[in-house]
Amino acid sequence: MRNRILIISLLIGLSIPVAARMHSAIELSVGGGWSTLGYKVQPTQADVTGTNKGSWGAQVHVGYALFFTQNVGLGVGANFAHYGANASLSGTARWEDVTDTEGEPYNHLTLIHSLKDKQDVYLVEIPLTLYLDFPLSDYLHFDIEVGAKYGIPVLKNASFQADIEHQGDYGIWGLNLHDVPGHGFYREREFHGDYSVSVKNQVSAFLKIGLSYEISRNIHLFGNLYGEYGFMNALTSGQTALGFQNDRAGMEEIHSFMPSYNGIVTTNCISAKSHPVQAGLEVGIRFVFPHKKSYPCLCIHD
Numbered sequence: 001m002r003n004r005i006l007i008i009s010l011l012i013g014l015s016i017p018v019a020a021r022m023h024s025a026i027e028l029s030v031g032g033g034w035s036t037l038g039y040k041v042q043p044t045q046a047d048v049t050g051t052n053k054g055s056w057g058a059q060v061h062v063g064y065a066l067f068f069t070q071n072v073g074l075g076v077g078a079n080f081a082h083y084g085a086n087a088s089l090s091g092t093a094r095w096e097d098v099t100d101t102e103g104e105p106y107n108h109l110t111l112i113h114s115l116k117d118k119q120d121v122y123l124v125e126i127p128l129t130l131y132l133d134f135p136l137s138d139y140l141h142f143d144i145e146v147g148a149k150y151g152i153p154v155l156k157n158a159s160f161q162a163d164i165e166h167q168g169d170y171g172i173w174g175l176n177l178h179d180v181p182g183h184g185f186y187r188e189r190e191f192h193g194d195y196s197v198s199v200k201n202q203v204s205a206f207l208k209i210g211l212s213y214e215i216s217r218n219i220h221l222f223g224n225l226y227g228e229y230g231f232m233n234a235l236t237s238g239q240t241a242l243g244f245q246n247d248r249a250g251m252e253e254i255h256s257f258m259p260s261y262n263g264i265v266t267t268n269c270i271s272a273k274s275h276p277v278q279a280g281l282e283v284g285i286r287f288v289f290p291h292k293k294s295y296p297c298l299c300i301h302d
Helices: 002-021
Strands: 023-036 048-067 072-099 105-135 140-170 175-177 187-195 202-214 219-230 277-290
Touching: 023 219, 048 105, 048 277, 072 140, 105 202, 140 219, 202 277
Parallel strands: 023 072
Antiparallel strands: 023 048, 023 277, 048 072, 072 105, 105 140, 140 175, 140 187, 140 202, 202 219, 219 277
């Protein structure tokens, strides 16, 4: 009998502070910063160099969180996120021992004065979040969020623009032909196009660190620094070698010895691994709904 009373008293003592501190929250936020699809540019042509850079990244988030205590909660939500990447090529691509329109052998040179290739991917994501809240004062809180999310690509855009020049190296005659369009030697300053890119579903981990401020009991403003890393390869690198066959109408036959250019991610110029990364600043508003206090009924029977 005495043991039963002690156990019930202990449960009451634990339940009252937990029930008093439990609360729910609905939050809305927007974030932006830097992102990348995580691939590396690795041209197979000896005299061609490439670089890759990130692009702008952004996300819109809506979520629900349940705090079991004043400091710890779990949440789920939905994001609409953007990841982007930029790649560039420069140098000279070379095809040796090909024939011109008159059957003469020569070495074909394509001078890449500049080539910019851009990819944009938009995903719908489902994040699962662990919230850690540490009050610094009556109104100011230090927040940590850590979690994982699953992303499904819904929009994928890619395009390129280049300034390239075709030349003919006739070494046996000591000639270098250029500005002869009828033979396939010319400069194309506005070589551009759009292409499709295949992107896989993503599993990512994220971390957010920031501050929240209570402007009222039920409304909190917050700001976070965040970072995300994707564990799944985003892109499948292509096997097509670098080439510019279809850069001008009528050149398909003249330039038939080289592949066409349909975007850098369709070529073998990018690495096999591509892990998306994003980092930036997030700001938002959180609507807090404290749970009503409840006390268990103590009924003791002999």
